[in-house]
Amino acid sequence: MKAAVNHQFKGQLEIQDIDVPEITSNDVLVKIHACGVCHTDLHACHGDWPVKPKMPLVPGHEGVGEVVKIGANITHLKLGDRVGIPWLYSACGQCDYCLSGDENLCLSQQNSGYSVDGSYAEYCKANGNYVIKIPDNLSYIDAAPLFCAGVTTYKALKVSDAKPGNWVAIFGIGGLGHLAVQYAIAMGLKVVAIDTGEDKLNLAKSLGASLCLDFKTDDVVSQVLEHTNGVHASICTAVSKSGFEQSYQVIRRGGKCVLVGLPPEEMPLPIFDTVLNGVSVVGSIVGTRKDLIECLDFAAQGKVKAITIEKSLDDINAIFDDMQNAEITGRVVMKL
Incomplete structure (x- = not known):
């Protein structure tokens, strides 16, 4: 599959052909149709923060698309469901934070496009319990930025x-x-x-x-x-x-x-x-699955709409340059 891969901090992302991820029993495989570009992606690729991301890295935590494979333990999704893969890739589900509704503070959380590969790619593996369904009347382009911004x-x-x-x-x-x-x-x-x-x-x-x-x-x-x-x-x-x-x-x-x-x-x-x-x-750091469902509902009601600029995956290095120069109004969304 085609993906944008970062091999070293502050280096250029390379458009490469890499293997489609293999899923396990708690995973789903999502065919990515669009992915938003967030400033956090730039920070990840530059290694700006104290906790460093995995490397090499496929960035991206605003990926949206269609479920094409489902692990044996995932029963609430079906093939063809439209979902998004947010920053909160997974949490432990058992700590005080998770049990009290603050899963976004879980110390054992994994993060899309940071500690695990994200959705700057044609396909992305995701934890099936943490992907969120997209309302039917929201397009992929309109939905993508809502999964983080x-x-x-x-x-x-x-x-x-x-x-x-x-x-x-x-x-x-x-x-x-x-x-x-x-x-x-x-x-x-x-x-x-x-x-x-x-x-x-x-x-x-x-x-x-x-x-x-x-x-x-x-x-x-x-x-x-x-x-x-x-x-x-x-x-x-x-x-x-x-x-x-x-x-x-x-x-x-x-x-x-x-x-x-x-x-x-x-x-x-x-x-x-x-x-x-x-x-x-x-x-305040991102949000929980419940917060994400609520924020998508506002958009589905027509009360919120991200201003988007459509680009392609091949444009990613130019997008990062524009981001560094503060030349972007709204959110860039890459169509895949």
């Missing part, structure tokens, strides 16, 4: 505990943020969107944001505080230290700052203000 932003909004009618600030209106705005609106929240440039701010406004601010030209903190009296929650998908600092500064007393992006710098936390104002600062 969608569920990540949806989960962050759930973690924020914001209620309908509350204000939420979304920092960064890129591949994650443009979905966060849509999920927030669908959940009945009022949105402040922060990014830079007319294109990003016009996009946020068209998606329903009530207030759109440019962090390069606007006094973001004072304007947000004046307009909202402080937001109930902020979701920071940005990867800059200043973005994280502003996401903290716009929170009202008792509010919650949810960190999603992964900047290389550390963010100093003002302990006195955090205690005095009763502010919570939390991290």
Whole structure:
């Protein structure tokens, strides 16, 4: 089968012919029809994070396609089912985190396109208990980005505990943020969107944001505080230290700052203000199978739609170059 393979950190991916994976009793084999490209894939191929991925590696954790083989222990799927293979490839199912509904925190989890080969390939092996069915009225192209970017932003909004009618600030209106705005609106929240440039701010406004601010030209903190009296929650998908600092500064007393992006710098936390104002600062990492089912349902109802750019697997190195240069609006999805 055709696949994009990374052999060394910071090297070019090679389009190769490799063997179709063999499945075992708990697995399924999925014929991949489309796969989204996530910034995490770039981090994996560059070895940027403390826990390194397997190498050589077939990246990809937004793969969607058709089940073509099923292991003996998998009884809830049938041949031809349309499914996606998310970042959470599998979890142990027995630890405190798994048993309490926090399987995305399982210390024994495997991750698609990181610790196991992913879906930058014509076929991908997956744990049959962790693939998620795609609603019938969602195309493969529309579904693919939701298996990471969608569920990540949806989960962050759930973690924020914001209620309908509350204000939420979304920092960064890129591949994650443009979905966060849509999920927030669908959940009945009022949105402040922060990014830079007319294109990003016009996009946020068209998606329903009530207030759109440019962090390069606007006094973001004072304007947000004046307009909202402080937001109930902020979701920071940005990867800059200043973005994280502003996401903290716009929170009202008792509010919650949810960190999603992964900047290389550390963010100093003002302990006195955090205690005095009763502010919570939390991290949010992707989501569970239940979160993913819910986030797909919003899209199936027509309330959320990723902005996608269609490419092919052969374009992957050029896609990574564009990603590094911040030249992508929305999400790239490769058709296979």
